[in-house]
Amino acid sequence: MSDLQVAPADAHEDQDEGRLLAALRTGDEAAFLALIDRHGGAMLRMARLFVRSPEAAADVVQETWLGVVRGLDRFEGRASVRTWIFRILLNRARSRGQRDGHWITFSALAGREAARGPAAIDPAEFSDDPSSWPGHWVREPRRWAASAEEELLSAELLRHVSDAIAGLPTAQRTVIELRDVGGWAAADVCSLLDISEVNQRVLLHRARSRVRALLDGYLHDR
Amino acid sequence: MGISMTADRSVAPGGISCREFVEVVTDYLEGVLPGEVRVRFEAHLAGCEGCAAYLEQMRRTLLLTGALGTESLPVEGRDRLLDAFRGWRDADRTDARGTVET
Numbered sequence: 001m002s003d004l005q006v007a008p009a010d011a012h013e014d015q016d017e018g019r020l021l022a023a024l025r026t027g028d029e030a031a032f033l034a035l036i037d038r039h040g041g042a043m044l045r046m047a048r049l050f051v052r053s054p055e056a057a058a059d060v061v062q063e064t065w066l067g068v069v070r071g072l073d074r075f076e077g078r079a080s081v082r083t084w085i086f087r088i089l090l091n092r093a094r095s096r097g098q099r100d101g102h103w104i105t106f107s108a109l110a111g112r113e114a115a116r117g118p119a120a121i122d123p124a125e126f127s128d129d130p131s132s133w134p135g136h137w138v139r140e141p142r143r144w145a146a147s148a149e150e151e152l153l154s155a156e157l158l159r160h161v162s163d164a165i166a167g168l169p170t171a172q173r174t175v176i177e178l179r180d181v182g183g184w185a186a187a188d189v190c191s192l193l194d195i196s197e198v199n200q201r202v203l204l205h206r207a208r209s210r211v212r213a214l215l216d217g218y219l220h221d222r
Numbered sequence: 223m224g225i226s227m228t229a230d231r232s233v234a235p236g237g238i239s240c241r242e243f244v245e246v247v248t249d250y251l252e253g254v255l256p257g258e259v260r261v262r263f264e265a266h267l268a269g270c271e272g273c274a275a276y277l278e279q280m281r282r283t284l285l286l287t288g289a290l291g292t293e294s295l296p297v298e299g300r301d302r303l304l305d306a307f308r309g310w311r312d313a314d315r316t317d318a319r320g321t322v323e324t
């Protein structure tokens with residue numbers, strides 16, 4: 001098993017959840033601002049996936065927070081606060097998208113992207129050449145330089161990761177944003193986006209495969 | 223580079239090809255590969271340097287992608303939101319649901 005395996009931060013967030021909600025309901029401004037700071041970036045990234053302009057995305061985020069404030073009394077805590085907030089965000093983005101004539105249901109998009117293309121990795125990477133077993137690498141991947149993590153986490157490299165994600169089709173991008181950037185658990189993503197576990201995984205697989213390939217190109221071409 | 227641990231290169235380690243290996247990497251990392259397939263996956267991993275490097279790259283990719291999540295973007299209109307929050311808090315709760323509507 002991998003140490004990277006589905007590592008949602010949710011487990012210990014659960015117990016914080018009740019405290020957070022109680023603080024919000026008593027009107028704790030610091031709790032509210034902390035919530036905005038914690039999710040605001042991810043919300044803006046997510047909104048950008050569904051509406052045309054950065055301005056529209058910022059509007060959607062604003063409307064979402066106003067919706068959160070209005071809904072605080074009614075929120076029953078059946079989903080996590082985060083899932084609740086992002087559901088409101090998706091609804092607001094949908095309204096905005098519809099108004100701008102720019103919306104198709106996510107599950108339709110997800111189905112299409114998950115179905116398209118037979119393989120996530122370019123088939124030309126592999127060969128049935130008899131010099132090795134069938135379906136072997138044409139050129140075996142090489143480990144990325146074992147340079148210090150600080151180099152690996154350089155701002156330049158992170159920009160490449162960000163660009164790689166930005167270039168993905170919308171459904172793939174949404175799933176990788178939530179899962180790998182946002183640290184959401186698979187089940188929460190399926191629930192938020194109303195997609196099957198299988199589709200969620202196919203989208204994640206395509207997205208990760210693509211991002212890895214782009215990074216590999218970048219890291220070996222430097 | 224690329225030295226395989228298996229002597230016989232006509233047979234893929236674990237009985238799965240590299241082409242198949244890369245397509246189930248996500249299922250492996252997600253922990254949803256059926257037991258028997260996982261055993262073959264890991265046998266392939268042990269015998270194929272290229273796929274071992276691939277998996278390692280994928281793990282690094284996940285670390286990098288996760289690092290993006292720590293970036294915080296400035297939230298516009300924080301003041302306006304705080305006003306809305308105060309409005310909700312300070313309104314008479316019995317009609318709070320209507321009063322914050324703008």
